Amino acid sequence: RSGADPLLTVEQALMQFGGLKALNEVDLAVRPGTIHGLIGPNGSGKSTMMNVLTGIYKPTAGSVTLAAGTDAAKRLDGRTPSEIALSGVARTFQNVQLFREMTALENVLVGLHHSFQGTLFDAILGTPRRRREEREARARAMAILDFVGLGPLAQVEARNLPYGKQRLLEIGRALALDPVLLLLDEPAAGLTAPDIAELTVIIRKIRDAGITVILIEHHMDVVMGLCDRVSVLDFGHKISEGGAREVQSDPKVIEAYLGS
Numbered sequence: 001r002s003g004a005d006p007l008l009t010v011e012q013a014l015m016q017f018g019g020l021k022a023l024n025e026v027d028l029a030v031r032p033g034t035i036h037g038l039i040g041p042n043g044s045g046k047s048t049m050m051n052v053l054t055g056i057y058k059p060t061a062g063s064v065t066l067a068a069g070t071d072a073a074k075r076l077d078g079r080t081p082s083e084i085a086l087s088g089v090a091r092t093f094q095n096v097q098l099f100r101e102m103t104a105l106e107n108v109l110v111g112l113h114h115s116f117q118g119t120l121f122d123a124i125l126g127t128p129r130r131r132r133e134e135r136e137a138r139a140r141a142m143a144i145l146d147f148v149g150l151g152p153l154a155q156v157e158a159r160n161l162p163y164g165k166q167r168l169l170e171i172g173r174a175l176a177l178d179p180v181l182l183l184l185d186e187p188a189a190g191l192t193a194p195d196i197a198e199l200t201v202i203i204r205k206i207r208d209a210g211i212t213v214i215l216i217e218h219h220m221d222v223v224m225g226l227c228d229r230v231s232v233l234d235f236g237h238k239i240s241e242g243g244a245r246e247v248q249s250d251p252k253v254i255e256a257y258l259g260s
């Protein structure tokens, strides 16, 4: 497979809610190893696209195809969220969704759960297999926390972490799925400038680790600084696409934002 082939291909995605077309025949091609921005005014369909990509919504029409590694391309539309997650597509949500009473480490361990085979018996009886798997899982979870800069906070309950750290923990939990594609829905929303700077470094590290990223973001400086390519939605239509600078100066994009 050549590097130019898209990792993710969306063809003619239509998502209809009653009379509203939240996505109106949207095509998207996300190249492997890139950070692909998805921008647009409020209500333009960005989160709907995330939900279609991750199986929370089943598109009214159109297709979503993932071509990961040497495996045959796989249709994602029509699959359940957990099937899609196991295919290597992980996400964070626009609003933080963590297990608030669990520690940072435990939140990541929950994300890792899928990759360990131990049965309930193993868990209850504390078999050697279980103990070995638990050690491995903790080591991996710690490595992930270190990667997102939360190593020193591993034992802090999620609800006691500052908001910016909670957002990083969500990303860590998504990384525990060992994804090929990571979808981030407004990860910088509500963050302070130093938090945004830290987040930016981590998103770039994720891309450099070979994970393709789709980034929904309102902060234009973040989009400009990070995205290799940007697609712009407005009222469910894709109105522009290209390099970050190119898209920013597109009159259609400027008009869409001024009208919002």
Ligand code: ADP
Pocket (backbone or CB within 6 Å): 017, 020, 022, 040, 041, 042, 043, 044, 045, 046, 047, 048, 049
């Ligand atoms: P964005 O994330 O770009 O702000 P959304 O994708 O959340 O926009 O919403 C796009 C449009 O689809 C909005 O008009 C929203 O009200 C509508 N919409 C999203 N989800 C649903 C739903 N489950 N039922 C009805 N309408 C929805």
Ligand code: MG
Pocket (backbone or CB within 6 Å): 046, 047, 048, 094
């Ligand atoms: Mg949204």
